[in-house]
Amino acid sequence: MSFPWAKQYAPTNPFMRWMDEKLPLPRLVYNAVGAGYPVPRNLSYMWNFGVLAGFFLVLQIVTGVVLAMHYASDATVAFGKVEHIMRDVNWGWLMRYAHANGASFFFIVVYLHIFRGFYYSSYKAPREMIWLLGVVIFLLMMATAFMGYVLPWGQMSFWGAKVITGLFGAIPLIGEPLQVWLLGGYAPDDAALNRFFSLHFLLPFVIAGVVILHIWALHIPGSSNPTGVEVKSESDTVPFHPYYTAKDGFGLGVVLIFFTIMTFFAPNMLGHPDNYIEANPLSTPALIVPEWYFYPFYAILRAFTFDFILPAKLWGVLAMFASILVWFFLPWLDKSPVRSGHYRPLFRKFFWFGLIPCMAALFYLGGAHAEEPYIMLSQIATAYYFLHFLVILPIVSSIERPDPLPYSITEAVLGSDRKAVLGENAEPAV
Template identity: 60%
Template sequence: MRGVGSPYTPKTGIERWLDARMPLPRLVYDSFIIYPVPRNLNYAYSFGGILTVMLVSQILTGVVLAMHYAPNTVLAFDSVEKIMRDVNSGWLLRYLHSNGASFFFIAVYIHIGRGLYYGSFKSPRELLWVLGCTNFLLMMATAFMGYVLPWGQMSFWGATVITNFFTAIPVAGQWIQQLLLGGFAVDNPTLNRFFALHYLLPFMLVGVVTLHIWALHVVGQNNPIGIDVKSSADVVDFTPHATVKDALGIVVFSLVLAYFVFYMPNFLGHPDNYTVAEPLKTPAHIVPEWYFLPFYAILRAITFSIGPIDSKLGGVLAMFAAIAVLFFVPWLDTSKVRSAVYRPWYRLFFALFVANGLFLGWLGSRPPEGAYVILSQFATLYYFAFFIVIMPLLGLIETPRRLPNSITEAVLEQTRQAADPD
């Protein structure tokens, strides 16, 4: 079976020896050199490569930081300060890791948004999308565990508040909270558990990312117009076309990250987290990291009871439902047209969805009082309505624009319009 359908030809004796025993060069050649990709991919499709690079960067910096970190409530905060001051280039590693987490989420939100806009979740890519959502869930768990490790004020109280919400779950809530905490309060066992999980989960993420890339290579890459490949004229080789595009995207993204690391390293952090945790001194306003704020706003938006479900349990259910609904998107969108480029009404509602997500993020940073609560409830309503009401209905009533016959036709039309805008 080795080599069936593959144009790869070993050129040296070592390559022939390896190809006969473990055809790794053939796999790389078939998957990343001659692998066909649609010829109309834009820079929005570079974020898959960016996320892969960011994952490797986070693991490498995290492993080195773990060598100097002490998962003990008495030593944790000081060990982070020691990394910053005494470890060679420790400040750089720490700032790359902490700011890298934020940029990791920036990239994944753009990646998810691109998938929603261009319909990358539709048949036959449902499993690809579900694996991507699983990656997102693992990322969130890893980031939450990592945020606790510096053992600053916001780390301690953020862990206290979030784990306390599990007690709202009937029957098993108390047990889940005590399992996470290792006791009845956030303390040394909690820090040890979170450190172990924060170290382990990225390697689980690597496994699911590998499945994600495998699934992508099986079903093929989607493209901005959402049309299947019709002929060899619609595709180009992955290298150099996609690799050059992705490399440029990675360089630009890395330069922006570098600006934050060297000039604004603490801009994305909370000031309270630069003071050691004090269990007897509660911060005036407890907030998670910025990338959790939209879901935090959804959690706090539920201030009313529905039958046997009180507001606390309702908020927890709403927060987890906001993530869970993403897994069902391939079956909620009923439109036969993939790309929003040809769906004018969907494009409008999607723009409102993006604005609503940013608005939820801002509301999550505000105190849970007065008008902020009411606005959070309306924003939460639109968030769920977009998936549960708007997506299914638009597929039934929207009249899309005429689709081109092929990717090549669309590319030639764009070229013609660029050359002759009149």
């Protein structure tokens, strides 16, 4: 589907015409990310992050396939194989550092993409399916990143694997047998390492498949925009190519500058030194934390320290999973007919002064030691997190009085939409 004024693919080259008849792949690309996709003319740089996430997915797959050529998922050699990649393989250090930092940048751009969705309510009708698929992608990313971090078989790998599979041990009755089944043993060893490698290789391609569904679902209503007002006429849109290929290309260049600075000058800044010590089942590192991108969820996990009907361990696990599963219900928890935070004064206050500081606190607390005052702060932040989504958002969206919306995207950009007001005979704006 597309808007009626979308440009039609009309190849002039005889070979491309022949190709279009037999396999219209160029047409698909043209209509998806070419001149055939009309996009709101007012997109800000916050609309860059979908393309950037796609770029980092490709980067992870390319560098990951390369690393798999030199790695072996055998617990006796895995740690040495990573050092072999670092020291012996031509450019192996670059491949590994690009892959490790690529994971971090993938999460950075995806978090910004998600919080763009929160602020502009991108999850609302008619785009609920895009949002639901996006949450699925995020869950798959978390599983993939976790299993990838186990592969170097350092201390953090081993204890991360033990702790995260231990989460499943919290489930009543079936917990312990489930954990043993997941690991293929009583502690992480060869069996766990091999299956994690296999799944770490598989899941990125599953992610790529869901990304295709995500983009397919996006192209039915078309892209949202910072006003939240739907596209009404041709003057509200510009073709994706060249306008947004150029804008996204510029944004990609800026992000790549930061990415290369990290990869070449601070490649281990976001990692943990303990992971350069080979896995030792008899000794746990002093501070055992996941990678930074899991900190908020790790903070929520550790916030539950008391038994209340259910054991504390189970509450922590339930809350951690619930903190992401609640995103699935956002399209129905937020009742406001207005999308954009620009026009929702009360929602905006709770976003900037409630949700954002709460997330920042959880990010900090997830990496801190499990001791006071961090535990109490985690408990407050966790309570506020759920309060925001389950109480504040439904109430605020029901009672707030939104600011007046522009008539159209064109009006929001140009100050008036003369064609819409005066009809077809309107003079061009002067």
